[in-house]
Amino acid sequence: MTSLRRAPVRGLLALVLAALTAGLMVVSLVGAPAQAAPDRPAGAPAPATAPGDDDLTNEQVAEQALETVEAAIAPGEPDTAAQPDPAAHQEFTSALRDLSSLQDYLSPAKQKVAQRLLARPTDPVSTCSDSDYACFGSAPVQKLCNALICVHYTKTGPHRVPGDNNGPGGSWNGTAGGAPDYVEFTLATMTTVAKRYVNAGYRPVVSDEGADGTAQTDIYVADIGGGAFPLYGYCWTNDAENAHVTVAPYCVLDNDYKSSQFPTHTPQGNLRVTAAHEFFHAVQFAYDFYEDAWFFESTATWAEDIFYDTVNDNRQYLPYGPLGRPAKSLDLWSGLTPYASWIFMQFLGQRFPASQGDMPVIIREIWEKLSHTGTGAESMYSVQAISSALEARGTDLTTEFAKFTAWNRRPRSFYAEGAAYRPAGLSSSYRISPSDTAKRVRFSLDHLSARHYRFTSDFRGSKRLEIKVNLNDREAGGFAYVLFKPRGEGARLRVIPLNAAGNATVTYPFGSSVDWIEVDAVNASARYTACDTAPADERPYYTCGGRPVDDRMAQAITVRAVNP
Known part of the structure; x- marks a missing residue:
């Protein structure tokens, strides 16, 4: 099993020590069609504080959201000597979502900081500065596109891509004499992933209608692995709303996945599973931008293994969820639990194996039920939709969740790769x-x-x-x-x-x-x-x-x- 001490974990791993000491953690979990509380924007996530904290004002919670994102991108070396507190872990896409929903509560000066952090890598220098985690600044930007995807990159500055351009014989499988091999490899990988989701019946990614000069889905490659807690990738939107809506995404991946920043797996393997994970977030935005965060992450982490079965990066999360901590709630949005809950999606896929495009149909049907518009939309929240999908198959959540817990005691006997899983422990x-x-x-x-x-x-x-x-x-x-x-x-x-x-x-x-x-x-x-x-x-x-x-x-x- 991969050691979390030696491998960066996808998304936002931990807050800086000062934030941990203060008990600062911002998370998001929404997804019900109910009326929102009057003291926060409709549909806005409910950020958290440490147990025992006094009630916080919206302004204080917004400042914590800003500090969370800033902590994630702070320069520094990954801590390989000790594992960060898992209770502070958070996925960066969700961290950005929190900041976006709360930025109106910030002071004007801090709103400008938030807008800078939420900018695209190619936004003007006045909005996006060279010091940012993913900002091309004044560096010349080039792009390589096909009918589905555009990869934006630079050959100069801190976010430059590797200069290899020697085709199939090099580190990255590209074409000699064309764009840099890394860019060609990224485009080919993202295209494969995008087509497979569509072939499995998922909705196409919402078009941004020409933002940044192209109608295709924009993928940026930048050095996001160099911070204190390396980021594999994230997806975001220029159309963020505090509501259950569909939005057009763009995604940012690392510019080389070099082993000094990502010591576990090969650079190619890390890019592939990140593409599968993050592009599923882009697909999810076509259903419900503000769905329950635990379901966002558990299904995206599950998809990694569906697409790239031999990398097995998602196994590192299993000790933090139903297999490692069976007495914790499946849908808890805290620490690494949402990532570890991917094993429940694996259970559903094996229990109900009907598939399209080599992906279990049941997970897609659940996402359709979560949506508020379009085919299959029922405006449900995550557990409602899971229950509904199971009832349509002649069973119920109680029965299936109990079977799930039984599988977890004997994973070798049930899961396709269960021989590699440690059984859920005895109380x-x-x-x-x-x-x-x-x-x-x-x-x-x-x-x-x-x-x-x-x-x-x-x-x-x-x-x-x-x-x-x-x-x-x-x-x-x-x-x-x-x-x-x-x-x-x-x-x-x-x-x-x-x-x-x-x-x-x-x-x-x-x-x-x-x-x-x-x-x-x-x-x-x-x-x-x-x-x-x-x-x-x-x-x-x-x-x-x-x-x-x-x-x-x-x-x-x-x-x-x-x-x-």
Whole structure:
């Protein structure tokens, strides 16, 4: 598994130390068609502060958003000695979205700074200066285009592309004597990615109708990997609105992906997976610019492996989500959790493998349901749309999320590449013995999470294990199953049939003939209140920016060894 200490992570990795010390972190999560709170722009994201902070004014939150972007692009060397705090991680596209939505609350002087940071790399020097993370300034800009994509680049200054131009035999597969090989490789890669999304039935990227001189989607290559926390790439728009609308994007990729800045994978591999990830953001903008941020990132991270299966960059995130932290909510917008949640998209794609253009149809259908206009539009938020897509397939979110948690305990048995995944961990393990014949485990579960408990036998001879569960009621997403491992045989999965109140009692063989029994409790609740209307400084953030109804739900599992 890739070490996060030695590899930069796509997007905004962390804030600078001062921001961490102050607890400053700005995130975005919107997506409900509900009325926005009156004290912030309609549809604006709800940036976060550290737990325990006093209520912040909109002006203070806007300044934090500005500081977040500035921290991401601050010059410096990547910290390879210690892993940055994952709680401070954020994707740069989302950081820009926050700043754009909040810039009106800044002072006039700071609004100018924000406008400079939100500028295209080719904007005038008065707007975009040479000191910016992606600003060509006065350097001559050239472009290489086809019918879909235009790559903008410069041969001079800090953002210059590699000068190789020796064709297929060089570092980058290009054409000798044409544009620089790196530019040709970038154009070919982005074109392949764009065509594949269209072939899979996704909407074409919204045209910018000639911004920067071309109607094609604009891709800029600049040195964005040289900051304290290297950026692989990002996508943005000149048409940012605090609303559920479609917008025309442009994207920025690094100008060389050199190994000194991106030490994991080859430069070519890093460019490819970044193209798949970031161009999916461009495609997402054709559905809903302000959809739930966790779904933006989890689906884009999932797409990396669909397009370029051998790079496997997205595996580095798995310890931070449902596989590594099963008791965390799937839709939590914090740290690296949204990236790690790509494994749920992989689950959906394998469970419902009907495809178009070698991509599972179910993910595209969910994006259509999220949209407010166009084919399939139902103005839903992320978890609503997932539930709707599952119901159309004769199942429901509770059932499928429970299966997902079962897959995560035995990834080798289910996922196509599961042999490379570490199983979701146990919450606790207990030994049942003649001197300790019973155990009652009390715990809580947040929505869209699970806990796994193992019970092993210290008995000789035949026994049975009586299992009583008291969980969420079925309406609130309660679900439980047993993983039963007879000695010398494979594990067997059995659903525990809960009654309407979320309770059940079952018994299974135990004693010397059984290696262990696991009881797995699931909270698959998908109920939220205050969608898009929670206070601006409330955290953490989940689907629709709302408050989960069924978090911190008290649960209990009681086991007792009994005679057959």
